[in-house]
Amino acid sequence: MKTEQKRAEMIKEISGVNPLKCMKCGKCSASCPSYNEMDIKPHQFVSYVINEDIESLAESKSLWKCLSCFACVERCPRDVKPGKLIDAARQIVVRERGRNYLLADEIPELVDPDTPQQLLVSALRRYRR
Amino acid sequence: MKYSYFPGCTLKNKAVDLDHYARVSAEALGFELEEISEWQCCGGVYPLGTDEIATKLASVRALNDAKEHGQDLVTVCSACHHVIKRVNDDMKNVDDIRTRANNYMKLDEPYEGETTVLHYLEVLRDKVGFDELKKKVTNPLKGKKIGAYYGCLLLRPGKLMAFDDPENPTIMEDFIRAIGAEPVIYPYRNECCGGYISLKEEDMSREMCRKIEESAAGFGADMLITACPLCMYNLNKNNGDNLPVCYFTELLAEALGLKEEVDEQ
Amino acid sequence: MQRIGVFVCHCGTNIAATVDVKKVAEMALHEPGVVHAEDYAYMCSEAGQELIHKAIKEKHLTGLVVCSCSPRMHETTFRNAAEKAGLNPYMVEIANIREHCSWIHKDIEEATEKAVILMRAAIAKVNLDAPLKPGESHVTKRALVIGGGIAGIQTALDIAEAGYPVDIVEKTPSIGGRMSQLDKTFPTLDCSSCILTPKMGEVNAHPNINIYTYSEVESVSGFVGDFTVEIRRKARSVDMDKCTGCGVCQDKCPSKKTPSEFNRGLGTRSAIYTPFAQAVPNVPVIDRDACIKFKTGKCGICSKVCLAGAIDYDQTDEIVTEKYGAIVVATGFDMIKLDKYDEYAYSQSKDVITSLELERIMNAAGPTGGHLERLSDGKAPKEIVFIQCVGSRCADDRGKSYCSKVCCMYTAKHAMLIRDKYPDVNVTVFYIDVRTPGKNFDEFYRRAVEEYGVNYIKGQVGKVIPQPDGKLLVQGADLLDNKQILKEADMVVLAAAIEPNPDVRKIATMLTASIDTNNFLTEAHAKLRPVESPTAGIFLSGVCQGPKDIPETVSQAGAAAVKAIGLLAKDKLLTNPCTAQSDELLCNGCSQCANVCPYGAITYENKEVNDHGIREIRRLAVVNDALCQGCGACTVTCPSGAMDLQGFSNRQILAEVDAICR
């Protein structure tokens, strides 16, 4: 199996999502609060997985803009749940190359006296291996 | 009534208020929160990957502890609640995760999702009852117009969380009514505050919080309440309109006439 | 010993491509009783049937096995062929090697092996077949139509015109159904009531049609040609014969706050009411839950003002029992509830409405007198957004899996009518696909775009956000522009999915008619018998069978009528001879079979039997062939093994089991 194919399969497996169920209605992109910050839009994510273009997803800044707020997951009428695909792609990137989006060194700069532990814990889990 | 209680990392630190008010109010309402011994952090976000096991074990430990005590598991923090409820669902319904998690845990008796996970608000609604709560209110917060801020973690995914209607929830509004105040319904109450993204993408979070606060203020809210320390942080940090935000437990304690008692501690 | 002929059909390549038909025929010759086996391209063709005919004659066959498509397709064909050649038609068994074999398997070896096994089971069964003779039953020459919408109206008119009496049972106080609530109809923009009202009048005046409004089917028994139906005529509290329809009672009624069902709850009605001005019959009913007289005992104004003395507070529900030869279901549809779709803020804003509510708003007889206005503040809207596929095409349990079919067209109609009447109002439609198959349909939609300037945006709406100033912010996706749009609107119209009338499940159960998971009634064959239920004598008309628009409904209503007329025109029907029979020597008269029989077909008689030389009178079960439908419940219940089912006997089924497990 080619690498891209393998990675696409892995995304489907990790997310438990069948992207072929998508009917391209755009409800995910219509719901997404981070839409404007994304280069690859939520509905496009689905097509990228179908077309096995995972490298583009891996390079996409959308991975780090998704809030995992589940608005798309909740409203998707076809049970595709793009938020899960995005998280799976993020997982692949972090696992494969240790491409951590958040470096330990930069943390002190980012926190302020009020920063709740929850913020750090969540960010570390989403952004790092 | 005694419940197993999972406070979570933030409630032991930056959000001690949320915790203290919750405990004191519980006592006044006739239920007890028994903190789980040696609980571990839930991780803050639910690991979506179907192959993630290790990251779910902290929740499983807490759930199993509650099971062994024969108690329902109560959380106050939205994030802990979200993570633990979803892990519990996995343990109940996803064969693969259940098997593998139990293999790690090596419990005397495998954990299979037996524990009921309740948010503090659910305890108020389903166990205490808002009518009952209303009767116990000594200091009704008359005249306060309060916007409930749900955020995303409590409500979604709706079917799994089974907390309230994810698009038109009522539990916090009913709570606000029970403590004598007036709820303000505004459309952004179930939109995300930005969550953990505020660490690296401050602008995004700021924009989201602005929309939430503008919408709430536009519909006449004087203040917002939340159950989540991270929402609290984001909303406060980006508070353009100076709309006060506080934990729902603080208002609960206030309505029950216990706020000063806690504050003095 | 039987002399069995086996005929293996290729069905072109449908079977022959995956099943080695020659081998199946060859294997047949090794089976007990088989004296002839052959294969042919199309067994159901004239030439194929001729082969069967010839073999029966030449080889003196006593039984046939046809390995072909499902018996539900061609069992009758081959039985008729056998009968023509002088063989009892019930000496034919079908091995289903198409639907249950060649079409679902890919490996030739595997499929052939399975086809041989299925054939063996059929041979084992035919070896134990006995000639059967169907009985006869009579046909009651009267039809029942359940539902008085356009589907029921058209079916009833067509049957009545053919000379047969028809009863219509309608749940609400008037016939007319959904169509009477519509303002205009696509694709010609006729006024709905202008074309419906004459038909309603025709039904009312037709000597062959009897209407039971405010009535429901209570129970159904019997079978094709001879149904017995109990109809509950709910107490109308108004004497139908005396009422002149003057309407004074409605004017004077002091209880006027009940939400009007006809106006989808957007307006109110009095407690004594006809749903709409052109109601048929033009006789009001008293809504006893709303009536002050019924609630408190005081009032009685309607009775005082009624010059005809038609008000009757003491009326009670009445059960009418009637016999019918055919029943047509025309129960129609409703729109789904939108409580699971509150991202569109339907419950949060009065200005978010459904399309059917818009129909009422656009209608001159509606709650706003036909003026397009916001229900919140009565202001004229300047921006209207339509959202398509609300609850249609959903894979989750929030909505329906199917396309509701009518929404694309009625939305184009609404958009066009609004732009025509109010040129300064902007109309935007968020769509996933625009589906317009139908005569002049796509042209209609294109007119909305090209002539009327309706703005179609490909993409769904994520959320409707009510604003403090009463406006609605619509957050949607424009997939072609790859943008997220925030559009301010004054009104949002939701094309909610349609679903079968919720009562249909209860009715289907009474009729023992098949129904699918979406509550649509199942047709006997999706392509070839689309207006018949698999249950004989039950016909389907309109949306109860699947989403359809008015032209299609009217066509189907006519088709259902023709099928019903075809049945009513017969004097006798042949009954299914596969009935239960009791072995007198084994029966111990315990009554268990009679207890489980759903048709009351089993009675007991004291009969003299000769049990191995001992003559005595015993209490024995006797099956009435005319009533028995051949389900077989009694055969399994019978503790002594006396009861057996002809055509599906214990020995036959065991022989099939043996053949399969061999």
Added chain:
Amino acid sequence: MSIEKNEEFRPKIVAFCCNWCSYAGADLAGSSRMTYSADVKIIRVPCSCRVNPMFILRAFERGADGVIMCGCHPGDCHYTSGNYYARRRMTLLFSMLDYIGVESGRTRVEWVSAAEGAKFSETMHEFVDKITSLGKNVRLEDLRCRNL
């Protein structure tokens, strides 16, 4: 046929289908080309209530590895109440089968309507997988047939 294929366990599965719903559902699965294992062989009965527990015992006696019975959904029986009888009978039979050593997974009752071709195919997939995982069944023996 390759050697591997010979060694592979192919279960014998008998499916009783009522004429009105599940047999039609199986036909729909067929005309919609929804595949399932060839190990399933269908016997048509007028109604699920025609299925005598004796038929199922006989199947296990003759070497069947699994028996599934399909009927109309509760409430939708063509004969009004047949599937309710069938359901009760099968519950009783299955509990006894367990007792005499036929694992409960080898029998199943499923309601499939005429419109549920996909469900029919899925059900058969699942059932075949289940039986395959259980392996070969122990043949029941009719003691009345034994020469004592």
